[in-house]
Each structure stands twice: as structure tokens, then as C-alpha cells.
Amino acid sequence: MQRPVPSLDPADWEVFRKQAHGALDGMIDHIRCIRQQPVWRPLPDLVKARLRSQTLPEEGEELAAVLDQFRTNILPYPSGNIHPRFWSWISGSGNPVGMIADMLASGMNSVGLGFDDSSASYVELQVMDWLKELFGFPSEASGLLVSGCSMANLVGLAVARGGMSGHDVRKAGVKGDHEGRLVTYASIETHSSIQRAVELLGLGSHYYRKLPVDDEYEIDLEALERQITSDKAQGLRPALLVGNAGTVNTGAIDPMNALADCAQRHDLWLHVDGAFGAMARLIDGSPRNLSGMTRADSLAFDLHKWLHQPYNVGAVIVRSADLHRQTFSIAPDYLENLGDGVAGGPTNFNSFGVELSRSFIALRIWMSFKTYGVKRFRELVGQNIEQAQYLHKLIDEETALEALAPTNLNVVNFRFDPGGLNDESLDSINREIIVSLQREGIAAPSSTRLGGRLSIRVGITNHRTRYEDLELLITEVLRIGRQVVQQR
Numbered sequence: 405m406q407r408p409v410p411s412l413d414p415a416d417w418e419v420f421r422k423q424a425h426g427a428l429d430g431m432i433d434h435i436r437c438i439r440q441q442p443v444w445r446p447l448p449d450l451v452k453a454r455l456r457s458q459t460l461p462e463e464g465e466e467l468a469a470v471l472d473q474f475r476t477n478i479l480p481y482p483s484g485n486i487h488p489r490f491w492s493w494i495s496g497s498g499n500p501v502g503m504i505a506d507m508l509a510s511g512m513n514s515v516g517l518g519f520d521d522s523s524a525s526y527v528e529l530q531v532m533d534w535l536k537e538l539f540g541f542p543s544e545a546s547g548l549l550v551s552g553c554s555m556a557n558l559v560g561l562a563v564a565r566g567g568m569s570g571h572d573v574r575k576a577g578v579k580g581d582h583e584g585r586l587v588t589y590a591s592i593e594t595h596s597s598i599q600r601a602v603e604l605l606g607l608g609s610h611y612y613r614k615l616p617v618d619d620e621y622e623i624d625l626e627a628l629e630r631q632i633t634s635d636k637a638q639g640l641r642p643a644l645l646v647g648n649a650g651t652v653n654t655g656a657i658d659p660m661n662a663l664a665d666c667a668q669r670h671d672l673w674l675h676v677d678g679a680f681g682a683m684a685r686l687i688d689g690s691p692r693n694l695s696g697m698t699r700a701d702s703l704a705f706d707l708h709k710w711l712h713q714p715y716n717v718g719a720v721i722v723r724s725a726d727l728h729r730q731t732f733s734i735a736p737d738y739l740e741n742l743g744d745g746v747a748g749g750p751t752n753f754n755s756f757g758v759e760l761s762r763s764f765i766a767l768r769i770w771m772s773f774k775t776y777g778v779k780r781f782r783e784l785v786g787q788n789i790e791q792a793q794y795l796h797k798l799i800d801e802e803t804a805l806e807a808l809a810p811t812n813l814n815v816v817n818f819r820f821d822p823g824g825l826n827d828e829s830l831d832s833i834n835r836e837i838i839v840s841l842q843r844e845g846i847a848a849p850s851s852t853r854l855g856g857r858l859s860i861r862v863g864i865t866n867h868r869t870r871y872e873d874l875e876l877l878i879t880e881v882l883r884i885g886r887q888v889v890q891q892r
């Protein structure tokens with residue numbers, strides 16, 4: 405019997421084909437012309453209302469109409485990070501090949517389990533092997549693609565907790581009121597996702613030591629030693645040491661060899677948060693402090709930041725694949741690998757992390773590495789580091805500008821300071837400069853505070869930035885700064 409049954413496929417594939425090609429063309433034009441667009445524009449109230457005050461669409465409408473709404477209300481108001489002058493936080497700028505890969509991956513819609521015998525499982529294993537090689541880890545190490553570096557940090561520290569507990573922490577949980585509790589160490593400049601992981605894993609922020617930094621914003625090694633000694637004396641168990649390969653505030657890199665030595669001396673697990681800074685290992689003449697990073701027990705990093713993969717994807721590498729598997733593996737009956745057929749795949753990604761169903765995130769990495777070659781990504785990392793040095797030099801040449809931190813990697817901090825104004829006024833002037841730059845669509849630096857002072861913070865993880873974009877930033881900061889001072 406033939407009767408019409410509902411499905412989600414188009415009634416007319418040829419009409420759909422036209423609409424899909426139109427959507428793709430629209431995105432290609434959008435990316436191609438991004439430099440001519442404002443880096444960011446505020447959402448008009450009307451648009452916000454259109455996006456927020458719609459009723460649940462019980463009945464569908466034409467795809468053409470929905471695409472129209474996308475073009476009018478959504479596409480013109482992105483975060484801005486694919487623009488050449490977007491330098492807020494640490495954000496990657498994506499890449500066109502990755503965009504195509506995502507469309508192809510969504511079309512295939514593989515479930516990403518690893519024990520499904522699908523091309524996606526093998527591509528993901530291949531990509532992880534490439535990443536281990538790039539970051540100098542042995543091929544026996546284990547690794548997993550995850551949603552981002554927050555998740556990568558959580559996974560890495562979960563393995564660390566299991567490895568350092570001395571009992572079956574999965575069964576018994578974290579033990580002790582105080583005596584014997586595992587202590588985590590990291591510098592005060594460490595990303596908040598580490599504290600999040602410490603709290604989620606039941607290690608307790610009370611047992612998380614945030615150590616001071618030196619003038620270079622690197623962890624104070626003597627303070628670290630003193631803290632470990634004092635914790636031991638209290639009967640605590642120093643256990644987890646987190647090193648920063650690139651802090652968000654200033655791009656500082658903790659001295660990895662010294663941290664690895666310390667970890668060895670005190671039997672600590674060394675986890676490195678290399679969200680973006682780990683990429684500096686890819687270039688010739690990589691920063692001195694990074695050497696030793698490969699001695700880490702676990703390394704977390706992002707691919708959507710300085711490797712410009714579309715959001716979102718990060719990865720974690722763990723030296724001991726056994727410990728990694730022991731931390732996560734659970735084998736329910738319905739997920740048995742039958743050794744053949746669909747469920748005869750090469751691994752089980754869920755045995756190495758939190759997520760079960762996952763998109764085919766490996767395809768974007770596979771396709772962009774193959775299309776551009778890793779050499780191109782190395783060049784781009786090196787270019788951003790050079791650009792940051794160039795910007796720092798421009799700042800030094802202007803008497804009305806003041807660098808607020810040493811420039812490490814790709815992060816530059818400075819403020820407008822024409823002289824004769826107190827810190828409070830300077831904070832408010834510089835805040836106004838940042839907001840004006842953004843509202844006028846000129847550039848999008850972000851802000852941070854260094855020694856309490858508000859800083860214009862420029863994090864260049866952007867393959868579209870040119871040297872003249874940085875020159876324009878300087879010109880515009882001076883123009884807006886002088887205007888603001890005049891109006892007061």
C-alpha cells in the first residue's frame with residue numbers, strides 16, 4: 405500500500421537545491437566581503453524583538469522565507485570574529501574550507517561514537533594522530549576531540565584525579581575531610597575553566613592554590629615550592645600542577661621545564677592548558693618557556709582559536725592511554741562492540757570522555773589540514789606573533805599610549821594616557837575608547853585589568869589581520885581618546 409507519510413525531506417529537491425546553492429553563495433559573499441563590513445554592529449531593538457518575541461512555530465513556512473529572515477535579522481549581527489580587526493578575548497576566525505567540511509559532515513550526520521565502523525571514526529583517529537605528532541606526544545598517547553578547551557581541561561584533570569587518588573575514586577569518590585586531600589596548583593593568571601574543573605571533580609576550590617606571578621606574569625616558582633612544602637606539612641597531598649601555555653590576560657607562558665621538574669620532584673600530575681599558546685610550538689624559534697611542554701601528563705588545547713577551525717572544537721592528549729580509559733570507560737550492554745558490522749568500529753570515544761553522541765567534528769580539521777597544509781597554519785601563528793610585536797612597537801612610539809604588560813605571543817595590552825590624569829579617569833576614558841571602537845565598527849579589542857588598571861587588550865588570533873589594520877587601530881585610539889578628553 406502506498407500512502408503519503410511525513411518526513412523532513414523537501415517535497416521538491418530541485419527547489420531545495422536552488423535554495424541551498426543560494427544560501428552557500430550568500431555565505432561565500434559574506435566572507436569574501438567581510439573586510440568592507442563593520443567589525444561589529446549593535447543589534448537594533450527591532451531586530452532583538454524579532455528574534456526574541458516569536459511564538460513557537462507550530463506550522464512551517466517556506467524555506468525561502470526563513471532564509472530571508474536569516475539574511476535580514478541574523479547574518480548582519482555576528483560576534484564579529486571573522487573580521488580582520490576583531491581582537492577580543494582569544495577567538496579564532498574560522499576558515500572557508502572548514503565551513504564546507506561542516507556542511508558535508510552535517511549532511512553525512514555520522515554519530516561520532518568510534519565504535520561505529522564508519523569513515524568518521526577513522527578520520528577522527530587520523531586527526532588525533534596528527535595532533536599528537538604536532539604537539540610532540542608519542543603515538544601511544546591517547547587523545548580526544550571535545551567541544552573546547554574547557555571540556556579538554558575537565559577531561560585532563562579527571563584523568564589526573566584518578567591517577568593521583570591512590571584509591572578507586574570512581575567508586576569511592578573524593579575522600580577525606582582534610583588530611584590526604586589532593587591539592588591543585590596553578591598561577592593566579594590561570595583560566596577560570598580550571599577552577600570549574602576542580603569544583604566539578606569534587607577536588608574543591610578550597611584545595612586549589614592560585615599562586616602569584618612575576619613581572620612577566622609567569623608562575624612564581626619559589627612561591628609554588630613553598631606552598632607545596634606547607635601543604636605537605638599540613639598532611640595534604642600535593643597532586644595536580646597546571647601550567648599555562650598562553651594566559652588569556654597577557655599570553656604569558658609558564659616555564660614548562662621548571663614545572664615538569666617540580667612535578668617530578670614532588671610526584672605531581674602536570675596538566676598544561678595550552679588553549680591557544682600551545683600552537684606556538686608549531687613555529688620555528690618557538691618561545692623558550694614552551695620547551696618541556698611535551699613532558700606534561702596531559703595537554704588541553706583548542707582548535708577553534710589559533711588553528712581557525714569553525715566553532716567549536718578542542719582536544720585533549722593524555723600520555724597514559726590506560727589511565728585515560730580507566731577514568732571514563734563504562735560498557736553498557738547496548739553499546740557492545742560486536743567486532744563486525746556497524747558496531748565493529750576501531751575504538752569507543754566515550755571511553756575517553758564525557759560525550760557519547762558527537763558530530764563529525766574531525767572532518768573540518770582533516771579537510772583544512774589537507775587543503776592548506778600545516779605549513780600554512782604555522783605561518784599564520786608566526787605572523788600573529790610578529791604583528792603583536794609590531795603593535796607593541798607602535799605603542800612605544802606614541803607618547804600618549806602606554807604599554808601595560810610585556811607582549812607575549814599574540815596578546816598586547818595598553819592604554820591611552822595623555823598625561824596628568826588619575827587612574828580612575830584613565831579607566832573610564834579607555835573604557836569609552838573600547839566601546840566607541842566597537843560601536844563605530846572600526847575594531848574590536850576587548851578589555852582586562854592589569855594591576856587594577858583597565859587595559860585595551862588586543863589578542864591577535866586572526867589570519868585576516870594585516871599590519872595596516874594595527875596602524876589604523878593606533879590612529880583611531882588616539883583620535884577617540886583625544887575626543888573623549890576634550891568632551892570632559
Ligand SMILES: *Cc1c(COP(=O)(O)O)cnc(C)c1O
Pocket residue numbers: 494551552553554555595597650651652677678679680706718
Ligand atoms: C579559551 C580558553 C580556555 C577555554 O576554552 P573554550 O574553548 O572557550 O572552552 C581555557 N584556557 C585558555 C587559556 C583559554 O584561552
